[in-house]
Amino acid sequence: MSLIITDECINCDVCEPECPNEAISQGVEIYEIDPDKCTECVGHYEEPQCQQVCPVDCIPLDANNPETREQLIVKYENLTGNSFVE
Known part of the structure; x- marks a missing residue:
């Protein structure tokens, strides 16, 4: 599944630069994740980086x-x- 940012987002801006696929951008009210670009960091990291840095x-x-x-x-x-390497 891709990830989603809920309305609990405080617009702290720490998640956007962590996304290796540039799937996170500022929406109308809160940050949003483009599901077509989100891979949950598969291929880049062991865990989704946005989840790791989100303070809320x-x-x-x-x-x-x-x-x-x-x-x-x-x-x-x-x-x-790139080819995926386990």
Whole structure:
């Protein structure tokens, strides 16, 4: 699944620069995650970096965008042009 930022977001700006896929951007009221770019950091890191730095823990999995690890790997490869290395 991709991740989503909930309305508990305090617009602290710490998540946006941590996203290796540039999936996070400032929305109308809070930061937003583009589900087409979010790979939960698969291919880059062991854990989603935005979740690691968020001070209010407002970045859960997006139940509206279910994806398997295999789908996230394919998305990573398409976004980066790199082959996934375990």
